Amino acid sequence: MSSIATPEFQTKEKHDLSPPWNVVVHNDPVNLMSYVALVFRRVLGFSRTQAEKHMMEVHNSGRSIVWTGEREKAELYVQQLHSHLLLATLEKAPQS
């Protein structure tokens, strides 16, 4: 008689999903600087000045944290940035 396997449940620790999460945009040599700034304004609601500051940070430093907050919203921003073909990732922000 076969025994019934005990199902294993994995419970995700609440703190894994808890804020803050960073949305990071990474540099790529193909996307135009003007296009990246336009996408920042449209997706993240940045002013022209903010958009250009983050675009230059991506260009010069290779990456820029463009938003920090709860995980669900961060995922949505990453999806929207991917739909504009920007290289964006989620990163857990260091706890202060």
Add this chain to the structure above:
Amino acid sequence: MVNVRILDNGTLSFEGIEPPLFEILQHITKAAESSDPDVEARFYPMPADEADEVCQDWKAYIQPELYAEFQASREAVDADLRRGKKKADGTASFVIPPPHMDHWLSALNQARLALAELHHFTEKDMGRAPGDPDDPREYALIQLNIYATMQEWLISTLD
């Protein structure tokens, strides 16, 4: 010389396009459609470290949505170009209606990214003048530059 006008309803009208340039524009969708693994990886990057469980959901739910969005943009651009007209002198004309502007931005970006991946263009390549157009890699660089010029122009118009 290409004559570009913004009509009263916001439609962009392009006239007097020489055949070689129109041919390059007609190749936007072809350039953007690639099943090359490097291109696929660039179009559908993971949002986090592969170990993160979000990546599985991303592949299952987000990537098909992105695929449909990218395809819709290519189809809109293709339709605008197919509606284009050729004059007796060989030049062509076409229009971009306002709802298609973003589709053009997307399709041009897709084409540029795909060409760059397929031909392994570096930043240095993209800053140099293209060589012999009979060389496929140099022709791709011409395409890349023309699509960038058009993209810049559309962005300045949308601004």
